[in-house]
Amino acid sequence: MEQVNNNGGGMTVETRYPTMHGSGFRVTHRMTSVNNGRTYMSDQSKKSEDDNHRIDPVVPEAIGKQLKRIYDKVADEPVPDRFSALLDQLAKQEQDKK
Amino acid sequence: MTVPDQFREDLLEAIPSLRAFGYSLCGNATRADDLVQETMVKAWANAASFQPGTNQRAWLFTILRNEFYSQMRKKKREVEDPEGHFEASLFEKGRQESHLELQDMKRALATLPDDQREAIILVGASGMSYEEAATICDVATGTMKSRVSRARSRLEELLGETSSELSQAAG
Numbered sequence: 001m002e003q004v005n006n007n008g009g010g011m012t013v014e015t016r017y018p019t020m021h022g023s024g025f026r027v028t029h030r031m032t033s034v035n036n037g038r039t040y041m042s043d044q045s046k047k048s049e050d051d052n053h054r055i056d057p058v059v060p061e062a063i064g065k066q067l068k069r070i071y072d073k074v075a076d077e078p079v080p081d082r083f084s085a086l087l088d089q090l091a092k093q094e095q096d097k098k
Numbered sequence: 099m100t101v102p103d104q105f106r107e108d109l110l111e112a113i114p115s116l117r118a119f120g121y122s123l124c125g126n127a128t129r130a131d132d133l134v135q136e137t138m139v140k141a142w143a144n145a146a147s148f149q150p151g152t153n154q155r156a157w158l159f160t161i162l163r164n165e166f167y168s169q170m171r172k173k174k175r176e177v178e179d180p181e182g183h184f185e186a187s188l189f190e191k192g193r194q195e196s197h198l199e200l201q202d203m204k205r206a207l208a209t210l211p212d213d214q215r216e217a218i219i220l221v222g223a224s225g226m227s228y229e230e231a232a233t234i235c236d237v238a239t240g241t242m243k244s245r246v247s248r249a250r251s252r253l254e255e256l257l258g259e260t261s262s263e264l265s266q267a268a269g
Contacts, residue, residue, distance in 0.1 A: 067219065071119075087109065
């Protein structure tokens with residue numbers, strides 16, 4: 001466990017894993033920065049095997065959650081009036097045609 | 099032909115997910131709602147070709163998706179944008195209340211190739227099955243699976259990079 005102190009801002013980045021090799025520092029940051037780091041980490045390490053021919057389409061939780069938040073934010077909004085008005089208008093046009 | 103009440107009810111019910119799908123695809127709330135409006139008009143006009151009892155939500159998603167790409171092609175021609183700046187503007191104006199983390203995801207989404215973006219949205223966010231997503235995008239289920247897989251790898255890469263840049267900027 002190590003701590004990196006921020007310049008001035010007072011922010012501290014805590015790393016939960018020891019740095020094992022050159023790229024360890026960066027990887028560690030990556031893991032602490034993404035929520036649900038565990039899922040993310042295991043998928044990350046598995047990725048190289050999947051890259052070319054194997055198809056492993058499972059959407060990892062870290063990604064799925066964020067995608068759903070973007071999607072659900074809109075899906076949970078009430079339907080704007082313009083759309084129910086449009087439906088009324090379409091129905092009316094149809095009646096007028098007869 | 100008379101548009102059945104059931105069709106109309108289901109259409110109304112599908113609007114929230116159509117709006118969400120549109121927004122996830124194009125990254126712009128106003129454009130998304132225009133897409134939904136166009137989708138509703140087209141769906142109504144083609145109500146006769148819809149088989150009752152089949153998956154209306156998937157049918158509507160297909161219309162919206164086709165409309166999205168046809169508008170994008172048109173727009174590209176109009177503004178002569180061979181470099182794809184139009185696409186780069188996707189999600190640029192994220193909704194203000196969004197968290198930084200989601201902004202990263204939106205930016206990452208915008209850089210995905212179209213086929214991968216729609217695949218991961220359909221399967222990862224809208225709750226469509228691989229089969230439904232494949233039908234909507236008019237490809238084989240296996241193709242859909244490999245698109246989702248590639249989108250996922252790409253997003254992991256992109257989000258990994260952004261996160262480490264952010265930590266470096268903060269540290």
